[in-house]
Amino acid sequence: MKISVELTLTPLQDNFEPPIIEFIKKLRASDLTVLENPLSTQVYGEYDEVMELLNKEIKSTFGNLEHVVLNMKIVKSDRSQYEPHF
DSSP states (O other), X not given: OEXXXXXXXXXXXXXXXXXXXXXXXHHHXXXXXXXXXXXXXXXXXXXXXXXXXXXXXXXXXXXXXXXXXXXXEEESSXXXXXXXXX
16 A cells, blocks of 8 residues: 655754754655655655654654654555646
């Protein structure tokens, strides 16, 4: 089953950009479709593959940061080709 996941990583520290960049680079290193915009990162692919990657990288990121928030939305379908109709 295909899914689309939107992630927003928010390290609660002054120097917040390096952990976000590192997290995104780890996601990009996978074979999954990863797209970014200024507010979030989207990951698209098969459920098991996406969730396995996210489980690994979220755990690693949380282990490296003292205070961090991760917002995640999951949609059951591949929305990577979505284009607005208006």
